[in-house]
Amino acid sequence: MPPFFSGPAVPAILALADGTIFKGISIGAAGHTTGEVVFNTSITGYQEILTDPSYSRQIVTLTYPHIGNYGINAEDVEATKVHAAGLIIRDLPLLASNFRSTQSLADYLKAENVVAIAGIDTRKLTRLLREKGAQAGAILTGTLGNEPSVQQAIELARSFPGLAGMDLAKVVTTKAPYEFTETEWKLGEGYGKVDNPRFHVVAFDYGVKRNILRMLAARGCKVTVLPAQSTAADALALNPDGIFLANGPGDPEPCDYAIAATRELMAKKIPTFGICLGHQIMALASGARTLKMKFGHHGANHPVQDLDSKQVLITSQNHGFAVDAATLPENCRVTHVSLFDGSLQGFARTDTPAFCFQGHPEASPGPTDVSYLFDRFISMMEAAEKK
Numbered sequence: 001m002p003p004f005f006s007g008p009a010v011p012a013i014l015a016l017a018d019g020t021i022f023k024g025i026s027i028g029a030a031g032h033t034t035g036e037v038v039f040n041t042s043i044t045g046y047q048e049i050l051t052d053p054s055y056s057r058q059i060v061t062l063t064y065p066h067i068g069n070y071g072i073n074a075e076d077v078e079a080t081k082v083h084a085a086g087l088i089i090r091d092l093p094l095l096a097s098n099f100r101s102t103q104s105l106a107d108y109l110k111a112e113n114v115v116a117i118a119g120i121d122t123r124k125l126t127r128l129l130r131e132k133g134a135q136a137g138a139i140l141t142g143t144l145g146n147e148p149s150v151q152q153a154i155e156l157a158r159s160f161p162g163l164a165g166m167d168l169a170k171v172v173t174t175k176a177p178y179e180f181t182e183t184e185w186k187l188g189e190g191y192g193k194v195d196n197p198r199f200h201v202v203a204f205d206y207g208v209k210r211n212i213l214r215m216l217a218a219r220g221c222k223v224t225v226l227p228a229q230s231t232a233a234d235a236l237a238l239n240p241d242g243i244f245l246a247n248g249p250g251d252p253e254p255c256d257y258a259i260a261a262t263r264e265l266m267a268k269k270i271p272t273f274g275i276c277l278g279h280q281i282m283a284l285a286s287g288a289r290t291l292k293m294k295f296g297h298h299g300a301n302h303p304v305q306d307l308d309s310k311q312v313l314i315t316s317q318n319h320g321f322a323v324d325a326a327t328l329p330e331n332c333r334v335t336h337v338s339l340f341d342g343s344l345q346g347f348a349r350t351d352t353p354a355f356c357f358q359g360h361p362e363a364s365p366g367p368t369d370v371s372y373l374f375d376r377f378i379s380m381m382e383a384a385e386k387k
């Protein structure tokens with residue numbers, strides 16, 4: 001290993017459930033963590049990835065080799081804390097450089113109590129995950145001069161039961177409703193605020209990323225964010241112009257409360273927009289099925305085709321479950337397809353103003369090719385207003 005870390009290095013081990021061991025150094029909190037190990041191919045955005053609630057109970061390995069280059073920048077987080085269960089990287093740079101940076105990645109990981117490992121052959125790890133599929137894993141740190149136990153690391157990895165059947169939306173969601181009116185951040189200006197909002201959107205928080213709420217606010221929406229287990233009646237009591245179904249972690253299938261509320265709200269023909277877990281919930285509420293993917297889609301360079309315009313969009317993705325397109329009922333029209341593997345990326349209901357997207361149109365930090373879906377949601381609320 002080339003030197004990439006100043007000062008004495010604390011050894012750490014990454015173990016996979018299949019018994020594979022990787023040795024590296026600890027760059028975060030001391031202790032251990034377990035979760036599903038997934039790879040993300042984004043070149044930038046480690047802060048947005050770490051704080052995306054959809055990564056709850058997942059240990060993320062980043063294929064880009066230098067992580068931490070631009071330090072920690074307060075405006076770039078997607079939630080109040082780190083949600084990823086751990087971080088695996090190749091190389092932590094000696095210097096972090098950005099005019100906004102206030103902290104190094106390693107100091108941040110320690111402060112957030114996140115176990116993380118560097119010095120890992122992330123290309124080998126990614127190949128393994130691609131061949132065998134995402135699998136349970138553990139990171140275990142040692143002490144100065146003492147390696148942690150390989151056997152203990154493997155046992156920890158095998159103790160993680162997997163994400164299938166796990167309802168995590170109700171774990172990460174807000175405990176109480178709140179209003180959101182902050183618009184996107186601009187250099188020299190900071191965040192704006194929506195003045196005289198045109199629409200009132202009620203968002204079901206299954207693990208929402210802040211940039212989604214900002215993009216709604218930037219288009220003239222006042223957003224009321226509700227806890228995941230809120231009912232359709234809770235939403236209706238707020239007299240919404242539109243309903244938003246957020247992204248979120250875990251398996252969509254056990255989220256029966258969300259499926260029931262969505263079904264009821266769509267039956268009332270209220271404009272509804274779902275992203276990622278929200279897309280999967282809309283599919284389940286429409287009568288389709290979801291499945292667990294082999295290693296999922298996690299990255300910022302995934303080509304997706306809009307079947308209406310025929311345009312190919314470069315998109316941001318983060319999902320390990322998918323909607324089985326073959327199970328979509330007749331009142332669902334496929335609108336978007338992944339050009340990586342042909343899997344379903346979006347559909348629209350034909351009998352009610354509702355549509356959804358599997359990837360991340362808010363794409364923080366980018367690319368922004370699919371942001372037009374937010375405008376589509378606004379047009380839908382406009383059309384409903386005129387009726």
Ligand SMILES: NC(=O)CC[C@H](N)C(=O)O
Pocket residue numbers: 054246247248249250251252275276277278318319320321322
């Ligand atoms: N980003 C998300 O909303 C992810 C949805 C779901 N947890 C999945 O892994 O497929």
